[in-house]
Amino acid sequence: MKSIWNGLRWGGLAALAAALAGCDWVLFDSKGAVGIAQRDLIFICIGLMLIVVVPAIVMALWFPWRFRASNTKEEYRPDWAHSTKVEVVVWGVPLLIVIALATIVWKSTHELDPYRPLDVAGEPLHVQVIATDWKWLFVYPDYGIATVNQLNFPAGRQLVFDITSNSTMNTFFIPQLGGQIYAMAGMRTKLHLIANEEGEFRGMSGNYSGHGFSQMNFIAKATSEQDFQRWVSQVRTAPISLDFETFKKVAQPSQGHAVVHFGGVQSNLFKSVIDQFIGVGENTRSAETVQAPAPNAPVAAIAAHKE
Structure with a gap:
C-alpha cells in the first residue's frame, strides 16, 4: 500500500510539473515602465498576503501534531477559553495587512491610471486602435497611415x-508592456504605455469575443526612432487607402488575417467608427414607441397619433 501511495504522489508531482512547464510567465518579464510597476505591485501584494497564509499553513500542520492524543507531555487545559495575545495576533496582523494593501492600492491606482500620461520627456506617439472580428486595426493619425495586425x-x-x-467588446493587452483596457463599441478608452527596450512583444485580446478570438493576436514591435521612421516611409508607399467604406470591408469577420498596410487614411475615420453607434439605441426605442393604435382606440387618440 505504501508503494502505491508513493507512486501516486510522485506521479501527481510529475503531472503538476508538466502542466506548469507550459505556463507563460510573460507578466513577470516586463519590458516597459508600466509593466514593471504592475509586476512589482503583484509581488508586493503576494508577499503581504503570504504573511498570513504561510503561518496559517504551518500552524494547521503543527497544532494537530503538537496536541495529538499520544503526546502526553502537553498540558491538558479543557477550561481554556481566552488569550489576549492570541486575539491581538489574530486581529492585529490582518488589520495591519489590510491597511498596508489599501494604502498601496490607493497609491498605485492613481499612479497606474491608464488615462494618466506618463512622466516621460518627448513627443508621444498617438495610435488609434479599433478592434474588429477578429483582428486589430492600428491608425497612426500623425502620419496618415494604418495597419492591420501590426x-x-x-x-x-x-x-x-x-x-x-x-463590434463586440474586447480588451487591448500587451502583457510585457503592461495595462489592459476594454475596447467597446461607441466608446473611446485610453491607455498610456512605453517600451524600455527594443524587441517584439505579443499583443492580444483578453476578452472572449467569438470563435475567432483565439487568433486575435498581433505583434507589437519596438524599434529605434530611425527604424520606425523608415517603417513609416515604407507603409506610406502602400497603394491602398483606408476610408470608412474600405474599413467596413476590412472589419468583416475573418480569422488569422494577414498584415495589411494602408498608405493613406481618412482623417476622421476613428471618430466615424465611434459615431456609427451613437443614437442607435434611441432610434430603436423611437421605432418601438411609434406603434399603430389599437382598433378600439378612441378617435382623439388616433388623431393625436397621426399628428
Whole structure:
C-alpha cells in the first residue's frame, strides 16, 4: 500500500510539473515602465498576503501534531477559553495587512491610471486602435497611415492609445508592456504605455469575443526612432487607402488575417467608427414607441397619433 501511495504522489508531482512547464510567465518579464510597476505591485501584494497564509499553513500542520492524543507531555487545559495575545495576533496582523494593501492600492491606482500620461520627456506617439472580428486595426493619425495586425513604435517613446471596437467588446493587452483596457463599441478608452527596450512583444485580446478570438493576436514591435521612421516611409508607399467604406470591408469577420498596410487614411475615420453607434439605441426605442393604435382606440387618440 505504501508503494502505491508513493507512486501516486510522485506521479501527481510529475503531472503538476508538466502542466506548469507550459505556463507563460510573460507578466513577470516586463519590458516597459508600466509593466514593471504592475509586476512589482503583484509581488508586493503576494508577499503581504503570504504573511498570513504561510503561518496559517504551518500552524494547521503543527497544532494537530503538537496536541495529538499520544503526546502526553502537553498540558491538558479543557477550561481554556481566552488569550489576549492570541486575539491581538489574530486581529492585529490582518488589520495591519489590510491597511498596508489599501494604502498601496490607493497609491498605485492613481499612479497606474491608464488615462494618466506618463512622466516621460518627448513627443508621444498617438495610435488609434479599433478592434474588429477578429483582428486589430492600428491608425497612426500623425502620419496618415494604418495597419492591420501590426503595431510598430519607437522604444523609449510614450505611446498614447485611443481604443474602440467596431463590434463586440474586447480588451487591448500587451502583457510585457503592461495595462489592459476594454475596447467597446461607441466608446473611446485610453491607455498610456512605453517600451524600455527594443524587441517584439505579443499583443492580444483578453476578452472572449467569438470563435475567432483565439487568433486575435498581433505583434507589437519596438524599434529605434530611425527604424520606425523608415517603417513609416515604407507603409506610406502602400497603394491602398483606408476610408470608412474600405474599413467596413476590412472589419468583416475573418480569422488569422494577414498584415495589411494602408498608405493613406481618412482623417476622421476613428471618430466615424465611434459615431456609427451613437443614437442607435434611441432610434430603436423611437421605432418601438411609434406603434399603430389599437382598433378600439378612441378617435382623439388616433388623431393625436397621426399628428
